[in-house]
Amino acid sequence: MKGPLLKITNLSKRYDGNKIALKNITLEIQPKEFVVIIGPSGAGKSTLIRCLNQLVKPSEGEIIFDGEDISKAKGKKLRQLRGKIGMIFQHYNLISRTNVLKNVLNGKLGSVPFWVSTFGLYSQEDRLQAYNLLKTVGLQDSLYQQAKDLSGGQMQRVGICRALMQEPSLILADEPIASLDPKSSEVVMDYLKKVTEERDLTCIVNLHQVEVAKKYATRIIGVREGEIVFDGTSEELSEDIIKNIYHLPEKKQEVILPVPGFVAEGEAVYE
Numbered sequence: 001m002k003g004p005l006l007k008i009t010n011l012s013k014r015y016d017g018n019k020i021a022l023k024n025i026t027l028e029i030q031p032k033e034f035v036v037i038i039g040p041s042g043a044g045k046s047t048l049i050r051c052l053n054q055l056v057k058p059s060e061g062e063i064i065f066d067g068e069d070i071s072k073a074k075g076k077k078l079r080q081l082r083g084k085i086g087m088i089f090q091h092y093n094l095i096s097r098t099n100v101l102k103n104v105l106n107g108k109l110g111s112v113p114f115w116v117s118t119f120g121l122y123s124q125e126d127r128l129q130a131y132n133l134l135k136t137v138g139l140q141d142s143l144y145q146q147a148k149d150l151s152g153g154q155m156q157r158v159g160i161c162r163a164l165m166q167e168p169s170l171i172l173a174d175e176p177i178a179s180l181d182p183k184s185s186e187v188v189m190d191y192l193k194k195v196t197e198e199r200d201l202t203c204i205v206n207l208h209q210v211e212v213a214k215k216y217a218t219r220i221i222g223v224r225e226g227e228i229v230f231d232g233t234s235e236e237l238s239e240d241i242i243k244n245i246y247h248l249p250e251k252k253q254e255v256i257l258p259v260p261g262f263v264a265e266g267e268a269v270y271e
């Protein structure tokens with residue numbers, strides 16, 4: 001593909017008509033990039049990722065994905081574009097009382113008639129594809145286990161397979177390791193990086209952990225208060241820049257005056 005996979009121009013998001021979560025974001029993402037978005041809580045990372053597939057409706061701006069404006073797409077067109085974007089969630093979003101194989105096959109939902117999924121009539125080819133994906137992430141022995149019986153790390157590996165089942169060109173991962181311990185986080189990130197590289201996919205991941213971002217990203221975007229304040233490589237992300245991304249404007253120190261006659265709990269009163 002020639003040109004960027006994503007071209008975001010003047011993207012803004014205002015929640016409830018007033019809370020500004022994104023301010024005029026302009027950004028291009030090239031095919032095969034592994035982009036990690038970092039920034040403090042409330043910076044707008046999730047909003048940015050979710051605007052890309054219209055899980056959150058942008059207030060202003062344009063998002064050209066694969067040559068088409070996804071920000072204005074509706075109905076069939078939107079479903080078709082979303083079909084090319086796999087999504088991975090912090091809380092996995094698996095069907096807990098359904099087995100691993102069926103959860104992965106659900107990735108096909110957008111591209112098969114409803115009765116195929118309702119009655120579990122997936123083709124042999126689809127089943128084989130799901131099995132091969134699960135094998136890639138080391139879960140070939142858990143096909144018939146219910147999702148609820150898996151560990152968090154295993155659930156997220158199923159989440160990765162479900163996203164890949166769509167055969168997307170873009171993967172969006174919204175805090176994929178925020179609920180995992182460091183070891184499982186590493187396993188999940190290793191697999192995510194491996195499967196996206198092997199398939200030449202573009203990946204955009206939101207992360208809280210700067211060290212993890214530096215280890216995996218080909219490009220890091222720092223967001224602060226709805227704006228991009230850094231865009232560069234892991235090597236370029238210096239300590240000072242990290243401080244700047246995570247630094248919030250200093251709040252005015254509130255002076256708390258003692259209330260006459262008030263005695264705090266546990267406080268001794270000396271006459």
Ligand SMILES: Nc1ncnc2c1ncn2[C@@H]1O[C@H](COP(=O)(O)OP(=O)(O)OP(=O)(O)O)[C@@H](O)[C@H]1O
Binds near residue numbers: 042
């Ligand atoms: N549905 C919503 N309605 C109103 N305000 C929202 C909504 N979702 C997010 N916000 C606000 O928009 C801003 C950006 O939130 P967002 O979740 O995108 O940040 P974030 O960087 O992903 O934070 P975190 O790392 O904590 O998930 C925050 O001030 C948040 O309170």
